[in-house]
Amino acid sequence: MKIVSGDNILITYALGSCVGTCIYDGVAGIMGLSHILLPEKNLCPGDTNVYKFADSALSKMVSEMKAYGASVHRMNAKIAGGAHMFASSTIKIGERNVQMVKSELNRLGIRIIGSDVGNNYGRTMECHAADGRVLIKTVNRSIVTI
Amino acid sequence: MDKYNIEELNSMQLDVLREIGNIGAGNAATALASLLSDKVDMAVPVLRILEMDEVTASIGGPENPVVGILLAMSGDVSGLMMFVLEDKFFGMLIKSILGKDCDDLSSLDEMDLSLLKEIGNILAGAYLNAMAQLTGLTIKISPPDIAADMAGAIMSLPAAMFGMVGDKALIIREEFIKGERITSHLIMVPELDSLNLILKRLGVM
Numbered sequence: 001m002k003i004v005s006g007d008n009i010l011i012t013y014a015l016g017s018c019v020g021t022c023i024y025d026g027v028a029g030i031m032g033l034s035h036i037l038l039p040e041k042n043l044c045p046g047d048t049n050v051y052k053f054a055d056s057a058l059s060k061m062v063s064e065m066k067a068y069g070a071s072v073h074r075m076n077a078k079i080a081g082g083a084h085m086f087a088s089s090t091i092k093i094g095e096r097n098v099q100m101v102k103s104e105l106n107r108l109g110i111r112i113i114g115s116d117v118g119n120n121y122g123r124t125m126e127c128h129a130a131d132g133r134v135l136i137k138t139v140n141r142s143i144v145t146i
Numbered sequence: 147m148d149k150y151n152i153e154e155l156n157s158m159q160l161d162v163l164r165e166i167g168n169i170g171a172g173n174a175a176t177a178l179a180s181l182l183s184d185k186v187d188m189a190v191p192v193l194r195i196l197e198m199d200e201v202t203a204s205i206g207g208p209e210n211p212v213v214g215i216l217l218a219m220s221g222d223v224s225g226l227m228m229f230v231l232e233d234k235f236f237g238m239l240i241k242s243i244l245g246k247d248c249d250d251l252s253s254l255d256e257m258d259l260s261l262l263k264e265i266g267n268i269l270a271g272a273y274l275n276a277m278a279q280l281t282g283l284t285i286k287i288s289p290p291d292i293a294a295d296m297a298g299a300i301m302s303l304p305a306a307m308f309g310m311v312g313d314k315a316l317i318i319r320e321e322f323i324k325g326e327r328i329t330s331h332l333i334m335v336p337e338l339d340s341l342n343l344i345l346k347r348l349g350v351m
Contacts, residue, residue: 013208014298017306037306085303086216088291093306122299124209139211139295140252 001051001061003032003068007130015081017094019101019117020125021058022078023110024132025070031129032061032070038093039100054100062108077105078114078134078146080125087120094118114146149342150351152195152316159350164193166280167318170273170332175322177272181265182242182324189321198305201315205230205331208298211251213259215266216291216303219274222283223344225336227274228304229266230297235328236262251294263292273318273332281347301333308335 002010010033012020021034034057038044041053050056062072082098098117105112116123116136126135136144150159171191179186194204202208213236215229231239233249240248240258248258267290278285293300308315318332336344345351 014202014296014302016295016299016302018302037302083299083302085293085295085299086291088289089216089303091307093303120293122296122302124296 001032001034001057001064003030003061003065004129005029005031005068007128010127010129011124013124015123015125016083016085017081017097019054019079019081019094019097020123021061021101021105022125022127022134023058023061023065023075024078024127024129025065025074026076026132027074028068028070029129030065030068030070031127031132032065033125033127034058034061036097036101039096054097054104058101058104059108062110072109075110076113076132077110078127078132079105079112080116080123080134080136080146082117083122084118084120085122116144116146149338150345151338152341155195155345159345160193160195162345162348162350163316166277167191167193167273169280170276171318171320173272173276174269174320177268178265178322181268182239184242184324187323189323189327191318191320193316193318196315196317198301198308198315201305201317201333202298202301204317204319205297205301206232208296210297211295212297212300213251213254213262213266213292213294214300215263215270216293217267217270218288219285219336219340220288221286223277223285223336223340225334225340226304226307227270227287227335228300228333229270230300230331230333231262231266232329234326235322235330238324238326238328239265254294259292259294263290266290266292269330270332277344281344283343283347304333304335
């Protein structure tokens with residue numbers, strides 16, 4: 001998890017079933033990027049890393065962004081990742097991650113204004129704090145801006 | 147009796163696992179040589195215990211284009227096994243067997259992926275046979291599944307599975323030499339009980 005302002009760029013590389021969530025307050029110019037691995041904390045009892053799980057990472061990031069001067073009612077979110085990398089895998093971690101991220105953002109009252117999720121390929125997410133642009137890079141596809 | 151997690155293994159236990167790795171790598175080189183009808187040499191494989199983010203770094207960094215072949219273990223031992231081939235390796239296999247030049251992920255077609263899947267299956271089987279023989283355990287493997295993408299994305303599934311049992315993985319880096327050095331990585335995620343059963347059978351617990 002990282003929070004920046006100014007014209008910094010945040011990057012999270014090669015999201016597979018993980019989900020990257022970029023939350024931006026354009027007025028304060030504050031941007032946060034979270035990269036979660038699993039939907040719920042209770043899948044790993046005893047694991048204290050709150051940034052790893054959708055149900056603990058996002059609220060933590062939002063409260064840290066507020067400490068930097070961002071305001072929830074001005075925040076919006078862009079999400080990417082949550083792919084199903086291996087066709088035969090029955091545990092749909094990517095899908096569950098996306099669902100949990102969406103429901104957390106909804107609970108926090110943050111609107112999703114861009115998303116590139118699901119399918120079966122990896123994504124690198126490049127987020128620009130200057131204007132809130134998020135670029136999605138993949139191996140075989142052209143760059144997408146969300 | 148205490149249960150050992152991957153990160154708590156002592157040097158003797160690691161040595162035993164390393165030896166399984168050596169025998170498995172020998173089997174794998176033999177299998178590869180007969181597939182390619184050519185001589186294949188190998189360097190001594192390196193077994194390491196790594197944090198998940200180090201695993202991605204050790205296979206060339208998160209954006210390195212690789213092919214990952216995933217197999218699930220069941221029977222006496224449960225867990226996941228992933229074979230990771232770097233571009234030089236899959237390029238060589240496709241060139242040798244299908245006679246086609248292939249130097250990046252975008253040029254892989256269905257036929258190529260199907261071939262690589264089968265080779266991953268054979269190589270993973272070579273390691274599992276070594277383990278089954280030394281432990282006397284029955285290990286079954288699922289049909290292989292394949293993904294060709296950035297290393298970080300490929301590792302996300304095993305990472306999520308590891309995430310539920312611990313943050314470290316067992317990884318065997320193996321170099322085959324056929325003209326040039328080509329590298330594969332075998333990542334093993336035995337479940338905690340299975341890891342302990344293996345150690346017990348090998349007499350190091």
